[in-house]
Structures are given as structure tokens and as C-alpha cells.
Amino acid sequence: MGKEYMLRFEHLFITRDSSQIIHDCSLHVASGELVVLLGANGSGKTTLARTLAGHPFYTITYGDILLNVESLSTATPTDRAKKGLFVSSQIAPSIEGISVRSLLYRMYQLHKKIDMIDFTRVVLEPLATSVGLNSAITERSFEQLSGGEFKRVELLSYLIAQPLCAWFDELDSGLDAAGKSVFVSLINQKRAQYPERMHVVVTHDLDCAQALRADRVYILDDGKISHIGSADLITHYKTGASRGL
Template sequence: MAEEKLLEIKDLHVTVDGTEVLKGVSLSVGEGEIHALFGPNGSGKTTLLNTVIGFARYHVTQGSIWFKGQDITNATIDERARLGVGISFQRPPTIRGVTLRSLISFSSPSLTDEEIERTAERLDAREFLDREINAGLSGGEMKRTEMLQIILQSPDFVCLDEPESGVDLENMALIGKAARIALGRDSFDGAGCRSIKSRRADYKAGLVITHTGQIMDHIFVDKGHVLMNGEIVCSGNAAELLGEIRSHGYTECFRCAGCAGRRA
């Protein structure tokens, strides 16, 4: 039986402010899979995630996005969120006049205040609940509040845009654990994924942008893709791809013998 595709992107062309950024991207993520997205700055990685989420600034001129068997190419952000698509941003905005607690309560109305408080405490983010969103926070503090939101939202498909960005080594283990929890691989009580998930199909799926690969020390990635100049130039084993990138850089990694037969 063929594995079901949770997210399927077909020949996606996207313009931003009149400039074509994505030029025919195709990839699919199966149920319970985590894929990593590599690529130099400006290659279109964040554009791809923001298009999947549905931001109006990102205009699909060709191709389609399918989620859970539904064409969501023209769906609104809230429609996609209700279907189970969520994102943790690399650089989340500061929102004046809105507290983190109120945003979480609005987006996840079934949560009790005790649940919010308990989860925030475990992410060392409780002190930020009644502050304006991201106001005066460091990069690492913003990441903790972002992970708090995605864990409590509990989407079926998790987009993580450079979760290690701005995080020091001391806090990387916490962010890594938070990513595992958001993806259904771990729990705050230390039980581990085997005791809380009986089947791989129960895991959340995800698409993770990473430059350093640090997040891959904390989550197992099933497949990697190299995105350059708006196109996927290579797909394959994520750890091997990262090793080639570190050794040869982006311009040469997909030409090397280690990538033979893996070009997308």
C-alpha cells in the first residue's frame, strides 16, 4: 500500500512583490515524516513555508498545494490552520497591545489557563505570558515563546523556520526538546516517544528549515532537500546532504558523486 502524502506541493511558482522567487518547486511529505530544507540565503526557503501557510503577500502563479487530500492553494490562513497547518517563525513580529496569553487563548480556546501556565513553565517562558508579544525579547526568548505557541496549537503539520536561529548552546537542548514535542516525538514528562506514540503514523509531520543543522541533533529527519535559486536541485538523505554542504558549499554539493541519482 502506497504511503499517504500529507502535504504535496506540485510545480509551485510564487512571486513576491512582483518578483518570481519559487520557480517550479515540487515535493511531498508523507504522514509522520520530517523533511529538512537547506539552501543559501535568498534561495526561497522561507517563501516556501510562508506560501504553505498562506500569507497573502506570496502569490501562486502556477502549480498547487495539497494537504490531507485537499487543494489548499487558494485557502486562507485560518482555513489552513483549522486543517492542521502551523508554523514557528524565524523572526516573529512584535505585536503591541496583545499579550502572549491572550493570543494563545484566542488561537486555542479549549486550553485551560493551567495548561498554558504549565507548558510555559516547562519552556522557561512563563514570565512572558502577560507581556506584549515579543516586545523586548532576545532571539532565544522569542524562540521559546514561538515553540510554546506551536506546542499548544498542536497542528498536524509543523513548519519550523530555523528553530536554532538566535539560540545559544545552553538553550539549544530546550528548543530541541520543544521541537520533538511539537512533532509528537517526546513529552515534557520525559516519557519519550515510544511510550506516548505507538505507531509512526501517529507522529506529526514537518518541514524544517536549517542552516547549521543543529536541530538535526535533536530530531530525526527522514529526508532533505537543497533549494537554490527557487528550485530544488537535490533531495536525499538529510545527514549526507548536510555533510556535503559543509564540505563543498551549496554551489558544488549537488554536483558531487555523493549526490548521484538524488537530484530532484
Template sequence: MLDIEDLHVEVEGKEILRGINLYIEKGKIYAIMGPNGTGKSTLAYTIAGHHRYKVNKGRILFKGKDITNLSPTERARLGIFLAFQYPIEIPGVTVASFLRTILNIKENISLVKFNKLLKEKMSLLEIEEGFAKRYLNDGFSGGEKKKCEILQMALIEPEVVILDEIDSGLDVDALKVVSNGIKRVFNSNMSIIIITHYSRILNYIEPDFVYVMMNGKFVASGKKDLVNAIEERGYEWLEEVNSNV
């Protein structure tokens, strides 16, 4: 599905990603973990095609096609979706109209069809009807912002979903709601990349593969065991293990 080869990325003159290799298969869930400031969000934005992130070396293939130089809109059309860590507030724009605009990037859909689809997805995620009529992110709690992201994901049904710290700032109850929502939307045609600093979301959504990033490189990969090891021992030992190799 998505193939990242030896990716080197620079942000404002500084090299942040220093040779990332990642192969994303269809129908699988990936976790990318790592301490703050190691380049996890940089990787997410680079996959989404944000202009600030400059690829110096390497490439990104989506279903065999080189997308390294495509615009964010073109990538979104292909089916790559990035949920933002800090979603914007747009007073005066309702959740429903925002979602319709987003969906229109991918396909043109009539208002009647859209409303039907929105209703269906909101009931799937057990979101109360009034939510769509509220102004986007205006006075939303952390949990409501994330709910909105999951609803976007449910409507668009992207093939590659990148969730950047979707667990940040959520209490346990909100985390459960968000995790359940993700699980309901996930299907065998989708791949999900969960980027997180903490292991707790991975207790609700079990990843198929886990990667640990430190200083712009992956220093370890594994399965759920690796998450447990990080929970017990933190990150630093991984860097030592890696520098001895």
C-alpha cells in the first residue's frame, strides 16, 4: 500500500528524518512510538505532503506510484488521510458543512446523499445528532475534537489513515470512546498508522507492528511485546541498544 524508502526530510534547514524505511500493508495497524521531538509528526506531515517538509533523499510510493512530489490535495484524493494533532477552530462553519467540504475533495456527492451518509456514520459512532450542527471545534472538548476526526475518517474511508497523537489530552473514558470509534471504522481495505508517545492507546487498539523512532530514525521494531517493554523501561535503553549495534 505505502512504501517509504530511505526518507530524509529537512524542516527549516535542519535534517529531522534521517533515513526512514517503512512498508505499510493493507488491512494492518501500525504504531509509531517515540519520545517528543524525534520526528514522528514530521513523518506524518511528510506523508501527507505538507509544503514545509522538504524531502532531501528517498521516496514515498503509494500502490507503486511515486507520490513524493504530489500536493496534499492530490494525496488526499488518492486516499491518504492525516488526522491533525491540533485541529483548527473555524467559527461560523458547522461540523456538517466542514465534513461535506472535506468529502468533496475526494468525490462529488449530493446534499441528500451526504446527509444520509453522515447520519449513518454518526449512528455507527454513536454520536448524538446535534453534534453535526455545532460550529467546528468551537468550544469542543479534547474528546469532541477527536470524535470529529474519527467522523471524518468514517466518511472519507481513506486507504491510509495517519492518527498523530490522537490520544493526547484524553482522559480514560474519552480514550475508550475514541479507540472504539477507530476500531469500528477500520476495515480490511484500510491501513492505520497510530503515532503516539504513550502506550496506553495501544491497550485498546492492538497494533500488528510497532516501530520506535528516536532522532529521526527507527531504532526498534516489533509487536505488542515492544510496547510492554517501553511501558516498563521507557525509551532510553533502546537508543543504547541501537548505538551498540
């Protein structure tokens, strides 16, 4: 018997401002799998991420997104988070008067009730250290973070959310070599610790992609899935072989 797929994009067509961006995209992630998604700039990778997160600017005109056989098409972003979905962002949110710490605390509260003092001491501080951040940085607003700090905060958000399914939209972009090493190590560690969890990594860094030991690789080209294969596909993509097929 094959694996039961838990995250499924089924024949998705996605538009923004009446412009078709994604064309008949199907992508499956089974329990415990790590999938890598590759593609050139403008191929539609971020459109998939934002649609999965429930961004209001993107419309599914045909097809569906399923998590544990349940459609996400009408679920709010908060509902999706409660169902165990985490989607990283490439751009820091603009939320006036809200500190990073407050937002992380609200995220944690979706799954477990704890007061802010205990959250900071027991949860936030050790996890911040594990991604190379001083927890004092979380007292800032998102607008006050550097690009590299924001990426590490996104990785910290993933650790705090403890999601069933994590989708990283080029989280490694903007990280230095040490940050990329932390990213790869943490993902590999969490996969071993929680073998039922799913991870999708969207990246341009093919060395990073290879270090993650993907179960399956998808290549997105002009809004369509052009190739599906094993981790060996990363090597072919790296040499440019897949682009000529």
C-alpha cells in the first residue's frame, strides 16, 4: 500500500488580479516527507506559498488544496495555523506597535496556553538561542529587523509553531553560511525527532537543497510543474540538464 498523502495540491489554477499565474499544478507531500520545490524567479513559487497561507490577493479558480483530506479553500489564515500549517514569508509583516515577541506569543497560544513570562523564559529564550538570536531582538517590531534577523525569526517562528506541515518559501535566501547551516541542521533534526511531520523547502540554493536529503523534488516552470523526481533531480537541475528536457 502506498503512502497516504497528507498535503495535496490538486490541479490548481491560481490567479491574481485576473492574471493566470499557476496552471494545473498538482503536488503531494506524504506524512514524514521532505519535498524540495525548485524554479526560476517568476515561475510561481511564491504564489503557491501565499495561496497556501490564505493570502486574499490570490484566487483558486480551479482545483483545491487539501490538508489531511480537508479542503483549505475557505479556511482563514488562523484556521490554517490551528490545523498545523506553517508558511514562512519572504517579506516582514508591517504591523505597527506589535513586537516580534508578542506575535510569537500569540502563535504559541494557538496550541498551548501559557503566560508571557513563562513563554519567554521556557520557550522563547532557548529556541532563540538555537537559531543564533538573542531573545532581546524579539522586543523589536518586524520593521526594525535586518534581513538576516528576519529570516532567523522566521525559523524561530517555525520552532515555536511546531507545525504538522511547514512550507519554507526561500527562507535560506538572505541567510549567511552559518545561518544556512543552522537551517539545514534544524530541519534534519526535527524530521528525525518528529517523523510524521511534513516539510516543503522552496529554494534557489541547490547545495542547501542537496543537504536536506529530499524524498521528492518538483520543478516549477512558468506556473506549471515541469519535472518530478528523486533527490537526483537536484543534481540534474544544478547542471542545467533538466531545463533542456
